[in-house]
Amino acid sequence: MAEVVIVGDSGAAGALVAEAIVSLIEERPDAVLGLATGSTPLPVYDALAARSQGLDLSQVRGFALDEYVGLPAGHPESYRSVITREVVEPLGLAPERIRVPNGAAETIQHAGADYEAAIQAAGGVDLQILGIGTDGHIGFNEPGSSFASLTRVKTLTEQTRRDNARFFDSIDDVPMHCITQGLGTILRARHLVLLAFGAGKAAAIAAALEGPLSANLPGSAVQLHPRATVVLDEAAASEL
Ligand code: GLP
Numbered sequence: 169m170a171e172v173v174i175v176g177d178s179g180a181a182g183a184l185v186a187e188a189i190v191s192l193i194e195e196r197p198d199a200v201l202g203l204a205t206g207s208t209p210l211p212v213y214d215a216l217a218a219r220s221q222g223l224d225l226s227q228v229r230g231f232a233l234d235e236y237v238g239l240p241a242g243h244p245e246s247y248r249s250v251i252t253r254e255v256v257e258p259l260g261l262a263p264e265r266i267r268v269p270n271g272a273a274e275t276i277q278h279a280g281a282d283y284e285a286a287i288q289a290a291g292g293v294d295l296q297i298l299g300i301g302t303d304g305h306i307g308f309n310e311p312g313s314s315f316a317s318l319t320r321v322k323t324l325t326e327q328t329r330r331d332n333a334r335f336f337d338s339i340d341d342v343p344m345h346c347i348t349q350g351l352g353t354i355l356r357a358r359h360l361v362l363l364a365f366g367a368g369k370a371a372a373i374a375a376a377l378e379g380p381l382s383a384n385l386p387g388s389a390v391q392l393h394p395r396a397t398v399v400l401d402e403a404a405a406s407e408l
Contacts, residue, residue, distance in 0.1 A: 184399060186215035186216040188295070231266075280320045300369060303327045
């Protein structure tokens with residue numbers, strides 16, 4: 169059973185999770201962080217940047233959850249660009265120590281296996297930050313994803329493309345495919361920290377934490393993890 173923490177607002181959640189990350193890095197300077205994109209984890213990265221003075225982040229490694237397939241290199245909404253902008257630069261991390269799945273079409277055949285090998289070579293993820301989609305996806309594991317799945321190419325649902333259209337000029341510009349760590353990959357991380365804010369996430373959170381374990385509810389995979397912490401505001405917790 170996941171530990172659920174309800175906080176006043178996303179700022180408080182960010183401070184709480186940043187503190188857990190600081191403790192991890194103090195204990196293990198070469199900690200491996202699992203990084204999520206989307207708006208939800210931004211308060212964590214902000215709080216970590218504010219807290220990072222005097223903290224040696226030079227040996228920290230990171231693996232992003234997912235990436236769009238086929239966006240031109242350097243596209244501002246590729247998750248490589250987002251992670252660079254929101255995490256690598258504000259925290260002054262070494263860019264080569266932060267990996268994002270490679271969504272380039274030419275190498276996509278082996279990109280999943282390459283990514284799995286890189287995570288394993290790093291010794292696995294110590295702390296995985298997660299958001300959740302309104303359809304219950306984590307990473308880009310849309311409903312129907314196997315709990316045993318590893319990093320692979322998936323097709324985005326219409327709902328996710330609509331949700332993410334706000335980052336693009338129009339929904340037609342949102343890629344159809346993505347490459348994402350699988351639920352099996354995510355479950356191998358030693359600590360999962362799932363965050364959600366706002367009433368729009370309440371149904372997905374209730375289904376993930378209290379619904380049946382189901383491939384149709386990818387977030388329900390967190391119920392299988394021995395160490396999962398879920399940090400919510402009141403609105404996201406309102407259907408629990
Ligand atoms: C995106 C990402 C997920 C993220 C989710 C929620 O599509 N691939 O990793 O958790 O959707 O996004 P947001 O935090 O912006 O609500």
